[in-house]
Structure formats: C-alpha cells, structure tokens
Amino acid sequence: MMANGILKGKRGIIFGALDENSIATYVAEACVAEGANIVLTNAPVAFRMGGIQSLAEKLSCEAIPADVTIMEDLENLLLQSMNILGGKLDFMLHSVGMSLNVRKKKEYTDLNHEWMLKTFDISAISFHKLMQQAYKLDAMNEYGSIVALSYIAAQRSFPDYSEMAESKALLESFARSFGYHFAKKGKVRVNTVSQSPTMTTAGSGVKGFSDFFGYADKMSPLGNASAQSCAEYCVTLFSDYTRMVTMQNLYHDGGFSSMGMAPEILEL
Numbered sequence: 001m002m003a004n005g006i007l008k009g010k011r012g013i014i015f016g017a018l019d020e021n022s023i024a025t026y027v028a029e030a031c032v033a034e035g036a037n038i039v040l041t042n043a044p045v046a047f048r049m050g051g052i053q054s055l056a057e058k059l060s061c062e063a064i065p066a067d068v069t070i071m072e073d074l075e076n077l078l079l080q081s082m083n084i085l086g087g088k089l090d091f092m093l094h095s096v097g098m099s100l101n102v103r104k105k106k107e108y109t110d111l112n113h114e115w116m117l118k119t120f121d122i123s124a125i126s127f128h129k130l131m132q133q134a135y136k137l138d139a140m141n142e143y144g145s146i147v148a149l150s151y152i153a154a155q156r157s158f159p160d161y162s163e164m165a166e167s168k169a170l171l172e173s174f175a176r177s178f179g180y181h182f183a184k185k186g187k188v189r190v191n192t193v194s195q196s197p198t199m200t201t202a203g204s205g206v207k208g209f210s211d212f213f214g215y216a217d218k219m220s221p222l223g224n225a226s227a228q229s230c231a232e233y234c235v236t237l238f239s240d241y242t243r244m245v246t247m248q249n250l251y252h253d254g255g256f257s258s259m260g261m262a263p264e265i266l267e268l
C-alpha cells in the first residue's frame with residue numbers, strides 16, 4: 001500500500017508491540033509511514049525480549065516501559081510522550097491482552113477467579129485506566145482518536161476463548177462509556193476494532209487456534225483480515241477522515257460477523 005501522509009504531524013502512542021507478529025508492530029509501522037510521530041510502549045518484561053527496542057530503532061522513535069495496570073506508569077508514559085513528541089497526543093492504540101487462566105490451561109468451568117480479576121485488569125480495565133489518566137492530564141488534542149483491539153467473542157460464544165470473552169465485552173463497554181465523556185471534553189473519539197483471528201503470540205495462546213484460524217478464514221467471504229490490513233484500518237481511524245466516528249465497535253473481519261452459513265465450510 002502506498003502511504004498518503006494522512007497522519008502527517010500527528011502524535012501518538014502505540015501499546016503492545018512485542019515482536020514482529022504483533023498487530024501493534026504493524027500499526028506502528030503504518031502510522032510512521034503515514035507521517036506520524038510515535039512513542040512505543042509495552043510492559044517492562046516485554047523489554048527483556050528485545051523486539052520493542054529493535055522496532056523503536058527501525059522507526060527512529062522512543063520506547064517507554066509501562067505496565068498498563070499501574071496508574072503511575074501510565075501517568076509517566078503520557079507525560080514523557082508529550083514531552084518527547086512536543087505536544088498533546090492525537091491518537092493512542094491499546095493493543096494489550098493476556099489471560100492468566102488461558103495461559104495456565106484452566107477449563108472455563110473451573111477458572112481461578114483471582115487470575116480472572118488480573119486478566120480483566122490487564123485486558124480491559126487498563127483501557128479505562130489509560131483513558132482516565134489521559135483525561136485528567138488533558139493529554140489528547142481535539143478530535144484525537146483512541147482505539148483498542150477487540151474480538152467478536154464479546155458478542156458470540158467461542159468456547160476456547162474463555163475469560164477473554166468477558167474481557168473484550170468489558171473493553172468494548174469502556175469504549176462506549178468513556179467515549180461519551182471524552183467526546184464532551186475535547187471531541188475525542190473512542191472506538192474498538194474487532195479483528196479477525198491473527199497469528200500472534202496472544203492469538204496462538206488460545207487452544208486449537210490454528211484450526212480455528214482456518215475455519216474463520218473460510219467463514220469470512222473476504223478471508224481473515226491480516227495484521228497489515230488491521231494497521232491500515234487503524235490509520236483511517238486515527239486520521240481526520242473519520243472524525244465523527246465514536247463509541248463504536250467496528251468489525252474488521254472480512255465479513256465473518258455477518259455470516260450465518262458458509263458453503264465453503266461444508267466442502268471438506
């Protein structure tokens with residue numbers, strides 16, 4: 001895809017680039033290609049793996065560690081980012097998710113509820129924490145755009161997605177609720193993008209992921225949406241071309257969410 005400079009002069013923070021497969025990595029690259037100045041961030045442990053530093057080098061930007069569950073980390077991140085980028089922010093991507101119960105292979109009917117709370121904190125409440133800090137610090141420019149990545153398990157039952165389904169339902173609800181307040185404060189937009197299954201570290205942690213990936217690909221008339229196309233969609237949401245879009249959960253899934261029956265699935 002040719003870049004068109006539609007984010008020229010805009011400043012943003014991209015959360016969740018862990019390695020070359022992360023959806024956030026694609027979004028960061030697309031934003032820079034479109035002319036944005038960005039700061040990358042991830043959990044302190046992610047910095048030990050090195051992927052984020054090499055991406056920062058490649059894109060000539062700063063990478064700041066922040067645990068999304070810790071308010072002080074978020075405050076420091078926002079203040080430092082505004083300092084580095086030279087002003088208030090125009091966009092933020094929340095591309096963060098992790099389930100302790102999925103990671104520890106607990107069945108949905110036998111979940112550890114302490115872990116569930118931690119899962120909700122990392123995967124959903126962190127979105128509220130981030131927006132609350134940005135709201136208090138007045139860190140967003142007028143018509144700024146905040147996007148979080150979601151999944152259709154928020155609306156429909158996908159048994160192996162486990163407690164991440166409730167995490168995404170909560171995440172999408174925060175987008176609607178905070179979207180109201182942020183629109184009133186400074187015309188800031190808040191949306192979630194409900195993305196197709198994508199081959200990443202978080203994605204492949206889900207049981208039976210590669211079979212399911214193939215199923216979703218057949219079920220979607222356009223096929224699964226790739227991380228690259230997700231990045232391109234996020235760019236449009238950060239741009240001035242979507243200024244009146246807010247409080248939405250936007251499907252970016254090749255048509256999966258509108259399908260009832262796909263003949264392709266029957267062709268074995």
Ligand SMILES: NC(=O)c1ccc[n+]([C@@H]2O[C@H](COP(=O)([O-])OP(=O)(O)OC[C@H]3O[C@@H](n4cnc5c(N)ncnc54)[C@H](O)[C@@H]3O)[C@@H](O)[C@H]2O)c1
Nearest residue numbers: 016018022023043067068096097149197198200201202203
């Ligand atoms: N891969 C898929 O199939 C798929 C589909 C729809 C939505 N999503 C969503 O996309 C987002 C990005 O996931 P991905 O698939 O690129 O996988 P990924 O594993 O590359 O990204 C998840 C990120 O969350 C970060 N993270 C975890 N705990 C954190 C914490 N406490 N503080 C800060 N960061 C933390 C990880 O370090 C990692 O960078 C997630 O919200 C995920 O649920 C993924």
